[in-house]
Amino acid sequence: MALLAWAMIAAPSLPAFAQTPLPKPRPGNDVPTPKPVPKRSGPATLPATPPPLPLPRPRELEKTEGATDAGAPKTPALDDTALAACLADFEARGGEAITEHAAPPTASEKTSEATTGDCAIPGPVTFARVKLPDGPVVTLDSAVTVRCTLALELASWIRDDLAPLIKRHGTVLARVTGVGGHACRPRNGQAGAQISEHASGNAFDLLGLKLADGRAIELSQADATTLEIREEVRKSACARFFTVLGPGADSSHANHVHLDLRQRRGGFRMCQWDVK
Ligand SMILES: [Zn+2]
Incomplete structure (x- = not known):
């Protein structure tokens, strides 16, 4: 049923036959019965199967993400043992968790938490250093709070991908700038939109990188001198995170890069970031 509901919502303009499972053809059923049939130039036999559904393109999926979630695997909540293991992995990847609890939620966060019930982070980690x-x-130029599974992936990305990448360009990665983690808000901050991955601590935003040689790299800024580095950053992000949205994805990601670990049906990943 979940697949059917998804197909109906993802492709609302498809003819009815594509939305309803056809009965299996019985043997001999492929011979047309002697009732009036429209003229056709092809073979007289009926097609055994309906034409395949077109695969939804990424931007269509983005618009209907609520629908795709119906059958998508849910990120499991971390129990104490899993959280402890995740924290140990996070620290082994160089992550330094800040033990003090993050700032209490603001009044507006509390309100939307009450109305959506969707703003709690399972297994939160606050950190600012790797x-x-x-x-x-x-x-990080400010501490972020995200769920541990994302914190682990971010620490691994910074340590195992970004730092070596910058090193190959002859300098050292010093800082990740313009960072943002948990925020209890609808997607793209639009009222009524589906709740953002940021609300459950499953998303991270960044603007740029600062290098030890003094250079600042704005990830969204077209710049020939940083093109190669930014292209490598994009490649590493898309290999590691399930969603990567940057300039070229849509207007709300024109000036920053969004990363998250949203799980989708069939392990579908979204990588939309035009590096120029
Ligand atoms: Zn974001």
């Missing part, structure tokens, strides 16, 4: 294996520390 230690690299050879000593230096990469800092």
Whole structure:
């Protein structure tokens, strides 16, 4: 049923036959019965199966994400043992958890939490530093709070992908700028839109990178001198995260890059970021 509901919502303009499962053809059923049939130039036999549904394109999926969630695997909540294991992995990847509890939710966060019931983070981790294996520390320009599974992926991305990538360009990654994690709000901040992955601590935003040689790389800014680095950053992000939205995805991601671990049916990933 979930698949059917998804197909109906994802492709509302499809003819009815594509939305309703056809009965299996019985043997001999492929011979047309002697009732009036429209003229056709092809073979006289009926097609055994309806034409395949067109695969939804990423932007269509984005518009109907609520529908795709119906059958998508839910990110499991972390029990205490899983959280402890995740935290240990996070620290092994150089992540430094801040133990003090994050700032209490604002009044508006509390309100939307009450109305949506969807703003709690399962297994939250607050952090602002990731230690690299050879000593230096990469800092976030402010602490973020995200669920541990995302914190682990972010620490791994910074330590295992970004830092070596910057090193290959002859300098050291010092800072990740313009960061944002948990926020209890609808997607793209639009009232009535589906709740954002940020609300459950499953998303992370960033603007750029600062390098030890003083360079600042704005990820969304067209710039020939940083094109190669930004292209490599995009590639590594799309290999690691389930959703990557940046300039070119839509107007609300024109000036920053959004990463999340939203699980979708069939492991579908979204990588929409035009590096120029
Ligand atoms: Zn975001």
